[in-house]
Amino acid sequence: MDYRSRNRAAYDRLVQQGAVFAKVATDEECQKPLATLDSRGWLPKSVQGLNVLCLAAGGGWQSILYASAGAMVTVVDLSPEMLALDQREAKRRNLNLKLLECSMDDLSGLYAEQFDIVHQPVSTCYVPDLVPVFAEVSRVLKPQGIYLSQHKSPVSLQVTDRTEKDQYIIGLPYYQEGPLPGVNDTSYREAGAVEYLHRYEQILGGICKAGLMIEAFSEPLRANPTAKPGDYRHRGQFIAPYLRIKARKVAQMESKTPAAGIWLPE
Template identity: 35%
Template sequence: MYGLNKERKKEMSQTTEHNSKAWDKKVEDGVRYTQSVTHEAIKKARSGEWSVGVTADRQVPRSWFPESLKGMKILCLASGGGQQGPVLAAAGADVTVFDLSEKQLQQDERVAEQEGLELKTVKGDMTDLSAFADETFDLIVHPVANVFIENVRPVWKEAARVLKDKGTLISGFMNPVLYLFDADKEDEGKLEVAHTIPYSALEEEEVIEGETLEFGHTLEDQLQGQTDAGFVIAGIYEDDFGGGRTIDHHIKTMLATRAVKLKV
């Protein structure tokens, strides 16, 4: 795995396993990011009226997608939960949903069965897309998820590998400034600097069963990491939690990028 030693690989696999179980629990608890799209949303997507998000509040600009998705091979990367995948499938795409959580994938499978949609689900770690051959997909939709892995650059490398030439990667991710502040203090309406960036829950907090481990990556790894992997960034916007957090009143803490793979 990109030259990591055996001990580091083991740590990463343990983090992935922990977060897999934590996301399964989130499904059981019915948290926001595990709630599938409605029948009405699928009905509209079939008629050509659709949108998806890769951050918390804003929808991806329709101009970031081709006019028609019919026949396009799309990978919904770390995107389980019955949200993006079923909508894109209803719009005519050949969709594969890839996620580390079995129960999140079951949400996609349930919507597909209820709505008569064709889509595939694959369980795995977003840093390892060896289940797919080179240049398999036309488009990747990758909502905010790399916050749950320790090293983001392998994600960009693998995304570039499995995308066709001039394929598009639409991804959402956290502005690392979010992780500067004490979370408990923020809940009280106070912003108190308590951490450094890059941030690692493994170093800062006790590992709690059922709660996700999060990592605040540098913007260099998020943005330059994409260009180093062979992408040209063609679009960007910012987002937040819709005003639901104290920090939302001071800065946007999420970004989304549209990146195009160019062979050199």
Template identity: 30%
Template sequence: MKKDFVKINEKTVDEWCKQGWEWGKPIDHQTYINATKGKWDVVLTPNIVVPKDWFLPFKGLRVLGLASGGGQQMPIFAALGAQVTVFDLSDEQLKSERIVQQREGYDITIIKGDMTKKLPFKDESFDLIFHPVSNVYVKDVYHVFKECSRVLRKGGLLLSGLDTGTNFIVDESETQIVHKLPFDPLVHQDQYDFMIKNDYGMQFSHTVEEQIKGQLQAGFELLDIFEDTNNEGRLFELNIGCYIGTKSRKK
């Protein structure tokens, strides 16, 4: 069984973007201009717009987009006056960031990297981390939250989109429960085969307990939370929650 799941995910996301993946499409010019005028919204999960009161004042705010490439959120934050850095594993996701940056002419630091390793930033480098759903591509979420805490200043905010595991138990049609939890394709051959067959990369389920506890143990306090669904498919039609968004502050 192939163990280098990071390389698999890098290649998979690159291919998704080339095929027109929703989360790899950069925003258009008008969306950027609207943001400069204060008309904007962003998402951490598929549907629900992140509440405006989850953010700090943007002028001069040091923002890290963690696994947040795609040219969707960082351009908005730049338009609002933030100092933005994006960190992502996928060349194609970072290509989307460059497309918007070159078109609109704002400053951004673009770094390719692997969040399963130590982040290439000094302690307390950022005021806010924006972390859309991506922990599914990581086996050890405790490491991710520890690194987020390290690179955030005291009082800094971590805004996260988190998959709660429901998506992992069903088949392709989302009509039958077929997989046991935790979902770990590096341990279970049938789950590995399922992911490869469907071109899903290597993804891992994480419980709400694991992800909230991971934040708490890393020195965060939970300030707010919302639940969200997929944006298509049988689970969406049944309004079954599959994600949470969390707002946490470093103590």
């Protein structure tokens, strides 16, 4: 089975098991949708009437919050079960969503320069190559459009186990090619999914190469000093599990050919 089929099946199963990623937006969260989506204030003050793509974001959380805030929302996801949650919640709340079942590395079902915002929760770990993902994001964003994304940190994906002294073992190489093997410490891995480690140069450098300018960067806190070993917040004290990035599509580089009479330095 290829990575798409494996991850589709894994997420369909996770929905049936009521996993944490399949939690839909609550009434309370829908009262303050932008604050819930974006505690850092990276989004515009209003998204009313904006075109938003929730990329690899099925599950009825991001989509419902953006739609509650007045945005026109498209959801892309590989898992029919995750998309069914979006559909069910939208119907229940009388909201409109467009749903598209496809892979983040092939958005050929979407027009170029369509979206003001692309919001991608943790999911780039499920594809082997980020180049087509960022190229597609850049293509579907309008000029000056915003790309908000969260990624698993490479070092977190290198962790394989915890010792008897509750120290975490970095047991996989940084230059890991191909799918990650199964590990004993699964605090930040999803059962049955095939995952890939992407290095900083591939994440941050890849976003820049795709014509997106990084404006903000943070490492969401998952540390709790009172958490017991075995709890993801215990591990979060030692290794930041996620990277969150705000980038903006910049205008095409202008031709370097100087206009007549104007001198440009090299």
